[in-house]
Amino acid sequence: MPIVQAPIGFSSREYWEAVWSGAARDAVAETTIITTAAAALMSLRKHGATSFDVICEEVTILWDVRVKRPS
Incomplete structure (x- = not known):
């Protein structure tokens, strides 16, 4: 599995928060999350x-x- 690095200018936490919020898409991470939860x-x-x-x-x-859920 390839290692995903945060884009330049973003911390790792900022990147993963963006993936969680939908502001960033990461197909590999989403597949990992979905299959693990399944x-x-x-x-x-x-x-x-x-x-x-x-x-x-x-x-x-x-x-x-x-x-879409309230935070």
Whole structure:
């Protein structure tokens, strides 16, 4: 997996805050976040009840709406 460095002029924290808020897009980071969250949810659910792909779709929806929630 490639290492992502913050753009010049931004600290690492500023960059990741921008990814979280939606001000910056990082496809690799988003995929990592979504698949990790899906694996965590899958571990909490009854084994075999839902496929990993379906859970990834659910988590993608949650990721997409995260910036619409009041902070």
